[in-house]
Amino acid sequence: MNYVRKIKEKKELSGISDSVVQDSLKKVLEKIKPKSKKDEKIVIKEVRAELRKLVGRFKSSSKLLKLAEKGEFDKIVQNHKSTNERVSFYPDLKKEIFQNNPKSILDIGCGLNPIVLAKTGAKYYAQDVDENNLKILKIFFEKNKIDYKLILSDIRTLPQLPEADICLILKVFDIVKMPHKDVKTFLSSIKCKKLIASFPIITLSGRPMDKPRRFWFEKILKDINITYEMLHSQNEIFYCSKND
Numbered sequence: 001m002n003y004v005r006k007i008k009e010k011k012e013l014s015g016i017s018d019s020v021v022q023d024s025l026k027k028v029l030e031k032i033k034p035k036s037k038k039d040e041k042i043v044i045k046e047v048r049a050e051l052r053k054l055v056g057r058f059k060s061s062s063k064l065l066k067l068a069e070k071g072e073f074d075k076i077v078q079n080h081k082s083t084n085e086r087v088s089f090y091p092d093l094k095k096e097i098f099q100n101n102p103k104s105i106l107d108i109g110c111g112l113n114p115i116v117l118a119k120t121g122a123k124y125y126a127q128d129v130d131e132n133n134l135k136i137l138k139i140f141f142e143k144n145k146i147d148y149k150l151i152l153s154d155i156r157t158l159p160q161l162p163e164a165d166i167c168l169i170l171k172v173f174d175i176v177k178m179p180h181k182d183v184k185t186f187l188s189s190i191k192c193k194k195l196i197a198s199f200p201i202i203t204l205s206g207r208p209m210d211k212p213r214r215f216w217f218e219k220i221l222k223d224i225n226i227t228y229e230m231l232h233s234q235n236e237i238f239y240c241s242k243n244d
Helices: 002-008 020-029 037-055 062-070 075-078 087-098 130-142 180-188 215-223
Strands: 104-108 123-128 148-152 166-172 192-200 227-233 236-243
Touching: 002 020, 002 037, 020 037, 062 075, 062 130, 087 130, 087 192, 087 236, 123 130, 180 215, 215 227, 215 236
Parallel strands: 104 123, 104 166, 123 148, 166 192
Antiparallel strands: 192 236, 227 236
């Protein structure tokens, strides 16, 4: 059976690269040794569940791609839940990002954030696991003449990423479910002057979280000698840190 092709038959997973699917498949096959058609279906189900966590609940669609081709990026923001729910806070976030006039930005698990955050004068490294997001961003960057590089990869494999003035990791760690030791290793490997990471403070059902602060993340920042301040929006907590 061609597991990768079968797994990607689901529309919401079709934009994930084969290599990312293969990585998840390998992990599942280490736990499940398929000996029947039923076992194969279980493998496919397990891998799809894992990949859905990676892509998250904010998926791009053919509708968004068509809007991008028309240059209707404001409508993309309105129709994309992840970007739309942050609209009121974007001015504060952009102020935090651009206060020292960075020349480069690395956006990890970027989704469609660059449509709101990118501007001329700062090279934008857009990393994501979903190729559909990157297709939309390619159109955006080229229409707006923004210097950019697209990076299709899975951060769970701890990929080597480019150096940049600012690194953004917005609502990523709760989705990818990386072990805390891997998060520490990953953050230690990033070569950026400033880090801005965020986490949701609202549950999927729309209720405030009982414990919105991520004390485990704060401990990691302390362990790797990164000082930080916290900002809050209606939906997120932001750790805005700067290497000493």
